[in-house]
Amino acid sequence: MTQNHQFEVVVVGAGGAGLMAGLYASKTAKTAVISKLYPTRSHTGAAQGGISAALGNLEEDRVEWHTYDSVKGSDYLGDQDSIEFMCQEAPQAILELEHMGLPFDRTPEGKISQRPFGGHTNNVTGKPVRRAAHAADRTGHMILQTLYQQCLKNNVNFYDEFQVLDLLTKDGKACGVVAVELATGELHVFHAKAVIFATGGHGRMWEITSNAYAYTGDGAAITFRRGIPLEDMEFFQFHPTGIYKLGILITEGVRGEGGILINGKGERFMPKYAPTVKDLASRDVISRAIYMEIREGRGVNGSNYIYLDVRPEVVNKFAALDGRTNPDGSPIKVTAEELLHKLPDIVDFNRVYLGIDPMTQPMPIQPTAHYTMGGIPTNRYGQVVVDDQGTIYPGLYAAGEVACVSIHGANRLGTNSLLDLVVFGKYSGLKAAEYAKSADFTPLPNDPTAFASQQFDALRNGDGKENAFDIGRELKKVMFDDVGVFRIEEGMKNALTKLAELRERFKHVRVNDSGKTFNTELLNAWELGNLLELAEVVATCALNRKESRGGHAREDYSKRDDANWLKHTLITRKNGKLEISYKPVVITKYQPKERVY
Amino acid sequence: MEVTLKVFRFNPDVDKKWRYETYKLEADPTDRVLDLLERVKGYTDGSLAFRRSCAHGVCGSDALRINGKNSLACKALVRDYGEKITVEPIMGLKVIKDLIVDMKPFFDNYKKILPFFINDSPLPADGKERRQSIEQRERFDDTTKCILCACCTTSCPSFWASDDYLGPAAMVTAHRFIFDSRDESASERLHILSETSGIARCHTVFNCTMACPREIQITKAIGELKLAMVTGNLE
Numbered sequence: 001m002t003q004n005h006q007f008e009v010v011v012v013g014a015g016g017a018g019l020m021a022g023l024y025a026s027k028t029a030k031t032a033v034i035s036k037l038y039p040t041r042s043h044t045g046a047a048q049g050g051i052s053a054a055l056g057n058l059e060e061d062r063v064e065w066h067t068y069d070s071v072k073g074s075d076y077l078g079d080q081d082s083i084e085f086m087c088q089e090a091p092q093a094i095l096e097l098e099h100m101g102l103p104f105d106r107t108p109e110g111k112i113s114q115r116p117f118g119g120h121t122n123n124v125t126g127k128p129v130r131r132a133a134h135a136a137d138r139t140g141h142m143i144l145q146t147l148y149q150q151c152l153k154n155n156v157n158f159y160d161e162f163q164v165l166d167l168l169t170k171d172g173k174a175c176g177v178v179a180v181e182l183a184t185g186e187l188h189v190f191h192a193k194a195v196i197f198a199t200g201g202h203g204r205m206w207e208i209t210s211n212a213y214a215y216t217g218d219g220a221a222i223t224f225r226r227g228i229p230l231e232d233m234e235f236f237q238f239h240p241t242g243i244y245k246l247g248i249l250i251t252e253g254v255r256g257e258g259g260i261l262i263n264g265k266g267e268r269f270m271p272k273y274a275p276t277v278k279d280l281a282s283r284d285v286i287s288r289a290i291y292m293e294i295r296e297g298r299g300v301n302g303s304n305y306i307y308l309d310v311r312p313e314v315v316n317k318f319a320a321l322d323g324r325t326n327p328d329g330s331p332i333k334v335t336a337e338e339l340l341h342k343l344p345d346i347v348d349f350n351r352v353y354l355g356i357d358p359m360t361q362p363m364p365i366q367p368t369a370h371y372t373m374g375g376i377p378t379n380r381y382g383q384v385v386v387d388d389q390g391t392i393y394p395g396l397y398a399a400g401e402v403a404c405v406s407i408h409g410a411n412r413l414g415t416n417s418l419l420d421l422v423v424f425g426k427y428s429g430l431k432a433a434e435y436a437k438s439a440d441f442t443p444l445p446n447d448p449t450a451f452a453s454q455q456f457d458a459l460r461n462g463d464g465k466e467n468a469f470d471i472g473r474e475l476k477k478v479m480f481d482d483v484g485v486f487r488i489e490e491g492m493k494n495a496l497t498k499l500a501e502l503r504e505r506f507k508h509v510r511v512n513d514s515g516k517t518f519n520t521e522l523l524n525a526w527e528l529g530n531l532l533e534l535a536e537v538v539a540t541c542a543l544n545r546k547e548s549r550g551g552h553a554r555e556d557y558s559k560r561d562d563a564n565w566l567k568h569t570l571i572t573r574k575n576g577k578l579e580i581s582y583k584p585v586v587i588t589k590y591q592p593k594e595r596v597y
Numbered sequence: 598m599e600v601t602l603k604v605f606r607f608n609p610d611v612d613k614k615w616r617y618e619t620y621k622l623e624a625d626p627t628d629r630v631l632d633l634l635e636r637v638k639g640y641t642d643g644s645l646a647f648r649r650s651c652a653h654g655v656c657g658s659d660a661l662r663i664n665g666k667n668s669l670a671c672k673a674l675v676r677d678y679g680e681k682i683t684v685e686p687i688m689g690l691k692v693i694k695d696l697i698v699d700m701k702p703f704f705d706n707y708k709k710i711l712p713f714f715i716n717d718s719p720l721p722a723d724g725k726e727r728r729q730s731i732e733q734r735e736r737f738d739d740t741t742k743c744i745l746c747a748c749c750t751t752s753c754p755s756f757w758a759s760d761d762y763l764g765p766a767a768m769v770t771a772h773r774f775i776f777d778s779r780d781e782s783a784s785e786r787l788h789i790l791s792e793t794s795g796i797a798r799c800h801t802v803f804n805c806t807m808a809c810p811r812e813i814q815i816t817k818a819i820g821e822l823k824l825a826m827v828t829g830n831l832e
Contacts, residue, residue, distance in 0.1 A: 042656070099726075103737070105731075108731065109728070110729050111728065150714075152712060345655070348812075512644065515609075520646050521643035524638075
């Protein structure tokens, strides 16, 4: 039995962006937040190091510097009007979180504390600036908890453990979603005036990843199947410091606190690649540097990892060598106790998973799949735009990692993800509620659950010759090997052949669990289908872009090519075939120039 | 090494009664118990149901009873448990399917304690942050770590006896707000704690503290709440 609901605004996903959207939309519109996880399980909670704003609480900082750093970080592919907007909104957004009770760490004067982060600079001196507001190394956790708590305070309607399967549209407008209630297996139709997707990224398609199991690109895959384009899907961020083999994130905050990258010969190597900010260069730059070191035989023990060293004596030694000082000008002299207090979770991860103590031993790390820069194209108000003319799809919104505003362009600056979801979550919620007040309900299509049911039936009725778990492993391996930190035509073509094979094999998967209660086998198979769909999109866009820019580094086209490629990619599927088009990058103040750190 | 994994099973769609299934797997000592469950699900029995998401101990989805002790399956390494590992659902909450329990009573208790920041006074005149000293922030740092996994509450005998007992997780949240110098509803929360299903049912068993995967000093936090109730002192 299908159950029916009606809300003015439906938010899909309950991480930072979804909760912020739900909080703001529900102020004026009847709103539901639907999430496949309990909201507090969302991946926002895994964000560690900080959220940036030019508050200038510890030293001079300016909105314009934050804007320029983000533009430069994006390798000039971010839309500058939107970046400017986000950076202007940033100080107020962070103060608003504080007013909601978020327990930021404090300065001696009782203000919100800030730390250095990769690519955050004083634009005059070029030196790192303290811009990342933080709550120990669990800033994302505190944002997620605080926003969930505020939603409870404001009686937001939650549908927890409901997996959204399909977007409903009629007459070119969004009019709702179809979801399955995991506990019962029942389908639910949510009729809505406005739908906001805030479902996160798709980092589970790579073997070594910092991303949660839930990060299967559901929102992007759902809207793509309904003909909505995706933007800049070739751009995916590999974070330089994941725990070796496991991929678990080690925050950039470790380097913000003075941690140093060391190769197998015991050398600090970042000055070669980023002479000014060294270990605090942008993430794409450092991930490539690590690969180069390993490729040239300078991995630890000839293996494919290097060290991140945050032992206090090492931090103090290199701080003195670099001439870095405390805000009051005194020399940096940290103790293990202070570092432990600033980075408790990092110490815990190392102890639990590796059995090492970062205060006495360096941490073995390797780049790990981390963040989806591309996604559902939107403007700065979260409205989905479907072409190069800024044409809005009525009633459809996206925010957070699933969206491509584009703030992050070809490479996201550390801490801008949390800022993105707070700022654009808020504006998408406000805009959707405003739209809902002026619009009527669009009638639901006939048989609204048909497409969702058809997808589930296919998974239940395969011949069972193939195993979904194997297909998932092979997908992750080929994406990590051939569509990873470095890319080359031959490898990407190989990946596309393999992905076509995997998609074919996926048709033979059969879900054996025929039950209705928490059929997670069915859910996981459906999620794998989303990853397979998006992996083909990612590899196709990557093969198409014949240049290197930000997170997209090609060995056969090793330079950025502004003459031909200073443009966003749009991709859709028409009659079964992937089609690529482009849209211009918005450039206001900052003309592209060579990117040196 | 070969591991014998014994797993509690119950599928309400087909089973009348719960049972245990045993699986033999090749495992590395550094494998997570979660990895073993994934492998069983992937290759042996897809119907095995459990919650999981982040897989590194920050989302709180996969609280389970492993060899009799509550832990997150993603923070439980094979080397710490040996060759025989028994995995069961956390206790005191109704089993829905296999290792999945009904979390509603747990979250209902959380909601009772007013789990949100309350301060209705005007903001500072400059519109900026409410000031808080490093020491004031430190006062409640430990209890901000809670990920609501329920390892603590479902290891507590008082909760096993009655699921309307607030339980340690809700009290950790109460502590987080009561000792936050910026919050203004300490007295309301202390009143809620003083009700019959509240703090008086804590008998200082320490199971919660032993179970917490975030190493929050829960019994200490509850002790501080008890002291605040008696003395009215929130320092």
